[in-house]
Amino acid sequence: MTWWEFMVKNPDRIITALFEHLELSLLATLMGLMVAIPLGIYLTRNKKLAGPVFSVVNFLQTIPGLALLGFMIPIFGLGNETALAALFIYAILPILRNTYTGIDGVDPFLIEAGGGMGMTRRQLLFLVEIPNALPVIMAGIRVSAVIIIGWATLAAYVGGGGLGRLIMGGLAMSRPEMVLAGAIPAAILALLTDFCLGRLEMKLIPRGLRQPKQ
Amino acid sequence: MEIFVEMFNMKDLIIDQTIEHLYLTAVAVLIAASLGIPGGILITRLPWLTGLTLGLANILQTVPSLAMFAFFMPVLGIGSDTAITALVLYALLPIIKNTYSGISGVSPAIREAAKGMGMTGWQLLFMVELPLSFPVLLAGLRTALVMTVNLATLSALIGGGGLGRLIFLGLSRVDTATIMAGAIPAAILAIKIDYLMGTLEKLSVSRNKNITFSFEAERGISA
Numbered sequence: 001m002t003w004w005e006f007m008v009k010n011p012d013r014i015i016t017a018l019f020e021h022l023e024l025s026l027l028a029t030l031m032g033l034m035v036a037i038p039l040g041i042y043l044t045r046n047k048k049l050a051g052p053v054f055s056v057v058n059f060l061q062t063i064p065g066l067a068l069l070g071f072m073i074p075i076f077g078l079g080n081e082t083a084l085a086a087l088f089i090y091a092i093l094p095i096l097r098n099t100y101t102g103i104d105g106v107d108p109f110l111i112e113a114g115g116g117m118g119m120t121r122r123q124l125l126f127l128v129e130i131p132n133a134l135p136v137i138m139a140g141i142r143v144s145a146v147i148i149i150g151w152a153t154l155a156a157y158v159g160g161g162g163l164g165r166l167i168m169g170g171l172a173m174s175r176p177e178m179v180l181a182g183a184i185p186a187a188i189l190a191l192l193t194d195f196c197l198g199r200l201e202m203k204l205i206p207r208g209l210r211q212p213k214q
Numbered sequence: 215m216e217i218f219v220e221m222f223n224m225k226d227l228i229i230d231q232t233i234e235h236l237y238l239t240a241v242a243v244l245i246a247a248s249l250g251i252p253g254g255i256l257i258t259r260l261p262w263l264t265g266l267t268l269g270l271a272n273i274l275q276t277v278p279s280l281a282m283f284a285f286f287m288p289v290l291g292i293g294s295d296t297a298i299t300a301l302v303l304y305a306l307l308p309i310i311k312n313t314y315s316g317i318s319g320v321s322p323a324i325r326e327a328a329k330g331m332g333m334t335g336w337q338l339l340f341m342v343e344l345p346l347s348f349p350v351l352l353a354g355l356r357t358a359l360v361m362t363v364n365l366a367t368l369s370a371l372i373g374g375g376g377l378g379r380l381i382f383l384g385l386s387r388v389d390t391a392t393i394m395a396g397a398i399p400a401a402i403l404a405i406k407i408d409y410l411m412g413t414l415e416k417l418s419v420s421r422n423k424n425i426t427f428s429f430e431a432e433r434g435i436s437a
Contacts, residue, residue, distance in 0.1 A: 062408045063401040064364035070381050070397035074390050150278035154368075157385050167284050171371055176288035183281035194276045 003180030010181070013166070018185055020161030025148045028084055032091025032144055037137065040099025041125070050100065061093040065151045069158050078159030087151055091144040098140025102133030134204045142197035149190045153182070163189075220391035221398075227380065232399050235376035238366045242298050243359055246305035250358075251351070253306075254313025255339065264314070271307040279304065279365050287372050297366070297374030304365055305358040312354025316347025349419045356411035363404045367396070377403070 007014050043050040063071075068086045076082040106129050114128040130137075156164035166182025169175075221228070257264045277285075282300045290296040320343050328342045344351075367378035380396030383389075 059405065062360055062404045064367045064397075064404055066364075066367040066378055066381050067397035067400040067404075070384070070393040071401075073385075073393055078388065146276050150276075150280070153278045153280040157382065164280060167280055171284070171287070179284045179287065183278075183284035186281045187277045187285075190276045190278050190281075191273065 001177045003177045003184060006177045006181045007185075014181060014185060017161065017163045017166055017182065018189070020165075021149070021152055021163045021186070021189065024080065024083060024087065024155055024160065024162055025145065025152045028087035028091050028148050028152070029141070029145050031084070031088045032095055032148075033141065035088075036092045036095035036140075037099050040096045040137075041103055041129075043096075043100050044103045054097070054100075057093045057096055060089050065090060066154060069154060073158060080155065080160040082158045083152065083155035083160035083162075087148050087155075090151060091148055094143040094147070095137070095140040098136050098143075099133070102136030102140075103129050105136065106132045131206050132209070134206070135201055138197065138201040138204050142194060142201060145197060146190050146194050149186070149193055153186050217391045217394055221395045224380075224392070224395045228377075228395050228399055231375065231377045231379055231396065232403065235363070235366055235378075235400070235403065238294060238297060238301065238369055238374060238376050239359065239362045242301035242362050242366070243305050243355070245298070246302045246309055246358060246362075247355060249302070250306050250309030250354075251313050254310045255317060257310070257314055258317045268307075268311060268314070271310055274303050275307045279368055280371070283368055283372050292373035294369065294374040296372050297369030297376075301362050301365055301369070305362050308354045308357035308361070309351075310354075312350050312357075313347070316350030316354075317343050319350065320346050349415055352411065352415045352418055356408065356415060359411060360404055360408045363400070363407055367400055 039053070043053060060068075065086065068089060069082060072082040072085045076085055110128055110132065111124060114124045119127065152162050153164035153167060155162045156168040163182045163186040167179050167186075168182075170178030170180075170182065253267065257267050274282075279300075282303065283297065286296045286300050290299060324342060324346065325338065328338050333341065366374075366376050367381060369376050370378035370382050377396040377400040381393055381400070382396075384392030384394070384396065
């Protein structure tokens, strides 16, 4: 049996696993966003804190993903929460770093101009800094999302769901077609997400900053 | 506390698996470097290959790691060779990318000066471009190493050994001590290697700064 036949014969298994995978990845990325973007913006206001915060986050990122999953088990037990917690930690660094460099890299003249027009600090943030930094922030989100989709395949090993379950089952039963039926959709999902977010990244460049088409 | 006692009882196993983990990492990164550094140099010489090579390496990087290991299993079978193949493919991107950006980042003025002194293409490469791009190259190797230590934990799934074996064993037995016996050394290994490479990087940067500075100074005088 080829992987394709396996997928055709078990469409519900593949679809359930795919949706579980998407749900887990999306939740982890969203949680990462909610922490990393405000924190990144805050750090551009308090640069003294940036060094220590980045070294902690860098340290966490260096820990191998599988080890991180292992560390979460005594805390959360087996299940989706463990996977979610580990993936969430993994999602933070790329978004945080890009939010920080994006906001920090906004041309000071633009901020000055905004201030000269009488913008409040909040308006400066939402109307000048964030729009200008958005492509960079988006690039961070893209990196995070791809990493998360990749590591979410391991969620199965800590009792979570997702496409990893097919890979795990296939490896345990020595059924290559089942392994591939999990691995190929996972690879396609990651490539597709990367591609779509890459497109979105281009679209998010403020109109005034886009290179004129030649 | 009990966990640490249990871990201590597994110390021989931990040491064995750590050595195996290091072996996998070292072999994979060495192969990746011996392909990636010449590859990176080659694409600075052949601009039509640049987009293609970097694009391909980027796509390989996007493939989920467990999926990558799974793809190779039906083709190459079970064992550490399969694991090393997958690890090499992952380590290639940071090495190629950094070699490329390091070499193409060398200032054209410096390159011109070297040519003006009558250097051949090889001399230019080995005496000017490679030494100047060394810190960037090293940063690529650092990324590749940390990533490989990370991914090598998965090689246990396809019979490759390494610290992942203890983690997976612990997971299947739901035994925290065994999980930790794999996870803690793996984390320490990654952090140590990152720190070591970071120190090397800083050393090479400070050495290189002198080169650039002296060059700037000379240019200042002649102008």
